[in-house]
Amino acid sequence: MERRQLEYFVAIAEHGGFTHAARALRVAQPSLSRAIAKLEQDLGVELFHRVGRNAVLSNAGELLAERARLVLRDLDALRAAARMAGDGPAGRIDVAATSSSALEPVISIIAEMRTRYPGVLVSTSAALSAAEVVAMVVQGRCEAGVCGSAEPPVGPGLVARHLRDEEVLLVAPPGTEIGSDGAVERAELGGMQFVVTSSATAVRGFFDRLAATVPDLSIAAEVGDRSVVLPMVLRGIGASLMPDGWAELARRAGARVLRFSPPEKLPQWLVYRSGPMTAATQAFVDITLATGASAPRSAAIMD
Structure with missing residues (x-):
């Protein structure tokens, strides 16, 4: 063969x-x-x-x-290992990421990779859920992945490293009168309408748990494409739940961004296959772990 x-x-x-x-x-x-x-x-x-x-x-x-x-x-990894002596990492790495992770930390990682390893091209592939990220890495479609998941992602030959705890935030239409000092309690959400995703994401799971405990919480729109959630919130269709990676973008767009009191956290993970990896993949892993360890906590989010 x-x-x-x-x-x-x-x-x-x-x-x-x-x-x-x-x-x-x-x-x-x-x-x-x-x-x-x-x-x-x-x-x-x-x-x-x-x-x-x-x-x-x-x-x-x-x-x-x-x-x-x-x-x-694996053949690419062996070839890169033989080539890299004195040359530094070079080549391409394919990374799977859910939408919030693609914003942060992946954007910061790519920026750092471009500065330190300009010979490495990072190509990202969108995934709807942590399970899809795991599948893309296990199947060899991507070398690494970044995702949010309440439990450590598991798969054959898979390594999962905790990066940080994202905070799930309430993103509401401009002018929404709710909360104080940049925070909102769950009981205040009664009667509100929400824009949610139809996919089985960790954030959708949090909404379903919230809806089971908060009276009169309802869905205004259910969408398959998460990129339209924020525009729908801005048009006043409903509020939504988003990981803190979306906070700056949502706030600049004019939405109200509030944290929950007490905070709702979602662990964020780096996943990759055990065994040989290319120099480019190793560089990505090293920078990702360093970026996750130094990422600012969402306590800095202001309403």
Whole structure:
């Protein structure tokens, strides 16, 4: 089995067909087809079901896809380790992050990486939940991930490191009369309407628990795209709950931002696979852990 065959196989799986994969790889489609046919012959299994112009992974292909991505990651790590002596980290790292984590600490990490390691490109992939971040790292789609989760994320071969405790905040439409001194008690939320996400995020879980204890708490809008939550709050559709990474953006946009009394905390985690890693990944891990340890607490948030 050759690296080229694995690269071709993963490309077909991710692009959904031989034609799109050949175009992305900039190789002739007949060469791609021959390489996969040889791989299937060597393995003695069919890796794809050909459906028209599309290629759908077979059961055997599903099993191989995850391992193939991991093998390619490990080969990159070994190559980078051999190259880095005297050159410093270089290359690319793919990072999965939930929306709040993509704001902070990922933005600060990328800024620090650009200063210290300009040869490293950080590419981020959006995830809806901590579970999706874990899946993307375990499957080899990303080398590392940052997410919020009440419990340490778990997965085969996964390392989870605590970064800090985010604070869940109330973000209300401009002019909302509630709370005092930048804080609000849960009992004050009775009768309020909220904009919430439809995905199973940690913040949505907090809202559901809140709704079970606060009378007349209701949902004004449920959205699949979290990027529209703040604009909907600003239009007065309802209030929302957001991790403290959104605080500065929400406040600058004109929303009221209040902490809960007592505070509601959500642990934030860095996850990555155990075993060999590229120099770029190691640099990202080191900077992330340092950034998490020095991150300002949300006590600095002002209404």
